[in-house]
Amino acid sequence: MFNYIKNIITGLISLCEGLWVTLKHFFRPSFTLQYPEQRPVLPLRFRGRLVMPYDKEKNDNRCTACMLCVKACPNNSISVxxxxxxxxxxxxxxxxxxxxxxxxxxxxxxxEACPFAAIVMSDEYELAVYEKEKLNLELISEKYNLTGPKEKWWASKFKEE
Ligand code: SF4
Ligand code: SF4
Known part of the structure; x- marks a missing residue:
C-alpha cells in the first residue's frame, strides 16, 4: 500500500516537472522558422558555396592566380x-x-589562404541540383555580385590596402 501511494506521488511529481518545462518554453521566443516562406538572417561568416566576387571599383575580380587556395584545399575542389x-x-x-x-x-x-580576398563563402545555401554536372562551377565567368552587409564585410578586407 505504501509503495502504491509512493508511486502515485512520484508519477505526479514527474508529470508536474514535464508540464513546467512545457510552460516555460511556451512563453519563450520561437527558434524555428516557417521555411521557405521565412528566411534566416545569416551571420557574416556564414559559409555557403564559394564565389569570386566582382570588384566593381577594379572592374575585375581580385584573383592573381597565385594558386594558394588550390594548395590549401584538402579536397582538391579548386583548379585554376x-x-x-x-x-x-x-x-x-x-x-x-x-x-x-x-x-x-x-x-x-x-x-583564409587567399592573400587578395579574391574568394569568399557566400550566403547561398540552397545548392541541390538534379544533374551532377551542375556542381562543377567556373567562378570567373559568373562575375558574382555580392550585396548588402556581406559586400561591405568583404570590401573591408582589402580597403585598407
Ligand atoms: S578549401 Fe576546398 S573544401 Fe574547403 S571550402 Fe575551399 S573549396 Fe571547399
Ligand atoms: S589564393 Fe586567391 S588570388 Fe590566389 S589563386 Fe586562389 S583565389 Fe586567386
Whole structure:
C-alpha cells in the first residue's frame, strides 16, 4: 500500500516537472522558422558555396592566380588556369577558376589562404541540383555580385590596402 501511494506521488511529481518545462518554453521566443516562406538572417561568416566576387571599383575580380587556395584545399575542389600573355608566358591572372561544389566541405581554408580576398563563402545555401554536372562551377565567368552587409564585410578586407 505504501509503495502504491509512493508511486502515485512520484508519477505526479514527474508529470508536474514535464508540464513546467512545457510552460516555460511556451512563453519563450520561437527558434524555428516557417521555411521557405521565412528566411534566416545569416551571420557574416556564414559559409555557403564559394564565389569570386566582382570588384566593381577594379572592374575585375581580385584573383592573381597565385594558386594558394588550390594548395590549401584538402579536397582538391579548386583548379585554376592561368591567363597566357601574347609573349606566351603565364600572367598573374586567372582565365578560369573551377570549383567543384560536390567535393567542397565548406571548411573556408581556401578563403583564409587567399592573400587578395579574391574568394569568399557566400550566403547561398540552397545548392541541390538534379544533374551532377551542375556542381562543377567556373567562378570567373559568373562575375558574382555580392550585396548588402556581406559586400561591405568583404570590401573591408582589402580597403585598407
Ligand atoms: S571550402 Fe574547403 S573544401 Fe571547399 S573549396 Fe575551399 S578549401 Fe576546398
Ligand atoms: S583565389 Fe586567391 S589564393 Fe586562389 S589563386 Fe586567386 S588570388 Fe590566389
Amino acid at each position: 588556369e592561368k591567363m597566357i600573355g601574347e609573349d606566351g608566358k603565364p600572367k598573374s591572372k586567372a582565365s578560369k577558376y573551377f570549383y567543384n561544389l560536390a567535393t567542397c566541405m565548406f571548411c573556408n581554408l581556401c578563403v
